[in-house]
Amino acid sequence: MTRRVCIIGHPVAHSRSPMLHGHWLKTYGIEGEYGREDVAPEDFPDFLRDLEANGYVGANVTVPHKESALATVDVADATARAVGAVNTVWIDGGKLHGSNTDVHGFMANLDANAPGWDNTRDKAVILGAGGASRAAAYGLAQRGFGSIVLVNRTLDRAEKLVADLGGHPLQAAAWSDLDDHLKEAGLLVNATSLGMAGKAGLAVDLDALPQTCVVTDLVYVPLETSLLAEARARGNRVVDGLGMLLHQAVPGFEIWFGRRPEVTGDLRNLIVADL
Ligand code: ATR
Numbered sequence: 001m002t003r004r005v006c007i008i009g010h011p012v013a014h015s016r017s018p019m020l021h022g023h024w025l026k027t028y029g030i031e032g033e034y035g036r037e038d039v040a041p042e043d044f045p046d047f048l049r050d051l052e053a054n055g056y057v058g059a060n061v062t063v064p065h066k067e068s069a070l071a072t073v074d075v076a077d078a079t080a081r082a083v084g085a086v087n088t089v090w091i092d093g094g095k096l097h098g099s100n101t102d103v104h105g106f107m108a109n110l111d112a113n114a115p116g117w118d119n120t121r122d123k124a125v126i127l128g129a130g131g132a133s134r135a136a137a138y139g140l141a142q143r144g145f146g147s148i149v150l151v152n153r154t155l156d157r158a159e160k161l162v163a164d165l166g167g168h169p170l171q172a173a174a175w176s177d178l179d180d181h182l183k184e185a186g187l188l189v190n191a192t193s194l195g196m197a198g199k200a201g202l203a204v205d206l207d208a209l210p211q212t213c214v215v216t217d218l219v220y221v222p223l224e225t226s227l228l229a230e231a232r233a234r235g236n237r238v239v240d241g242l243g244m245l246l247h248q249a250v251p252g253f254e255i256w257f258g259r260r261p262e263v264t265g266d267l268r269n270l271i272v273a274d275l
Pocket residue numbers: 127128129130131132133152153154155157191192193194200
């Protein structure tokens with residue numbers, strides 16, 4: 001029987017997940033399907049609870065349903081609970097299970113594209129305090145970083161995120177203190193929406209940044225943001241955000257279709273051509 005999976009969002013037409021999973025299904029000759037479901041927020045909990053009756057063995061969940069998915073699944077793993085959002089759902093023993101694979105995507109992207117990036121694990125600086133920042137902060141804390149500083153325009157929001165994730169090694173900081181933190185950073189992450197095509201650019205002075213600092217941007221349209229271009233020009237290692245999208249899809253595919261897929265150059269090129 002064909003195993004069917006979908007991405008549920010609202011809107012969902014822009015999602016690249018069908019292309020990504022479709023590529024793996026074809027590459028590995030797996031009899032499966034990966035489609036889209038545009039579901040309005042008021043209909044989402046029922047749709048998810050009836051996932052099997054709707055013909056699916058699992059699903060990805062995207063904006064605006066990730067928090068609602070956490071509240072709806074029967075079993076959420078520790079990562080989903082910590083991040084406060086579910087993006088991957090499967091059915092096991094008649095129960096709906098949920099996880100958040102953005103954390104894996106963020107970490108695996110760095111592991112794959114900047115080997116040794118976490119050798120010292122001293123200090124990471126994250127710009128932003130939304131959902132993307134939360135996944136990155138949790139991943140870095142789990143990896144054992146000694147200090148993770150969240151810098152956000154709205155300081156309250158960073159403070160709340162730090163408190164939610166249990167405080168130390170996380171701390172919130174104001175933009176005015178950014179330089180002091182940058183000068184000790186081993187990793188700089190842009191988890192704001194600044195730099196995205198059509199939005200304002202991210203204006204950060206990188207002068208204080210050590211040469212050894214790895215810089216990553218969760219924005220991937222454009223692929224090379226001005227932050228990454230500037231960091232690259234200074235000689236810092238840079239990792240773009242597209243890899244996070246590719247790597248976050250790996251655990252879901254493995255759970256639904258029983259094969260751990262590879263993030264290859266071919267897959268990347270396929271998605272790049274569609275950006
Ligand atoms: P996501 O879930 O993708 O992380 P989000 O929750 O909308 O998205 O968060 C967007 C992040 O970009 C926030 O940290 C936001 O800062 P505020 O919390 O102060 O809103 C940041 N951001 C968006 N536009 C910004 C701007 N013009 N200047 C500075 N920060 C900005």
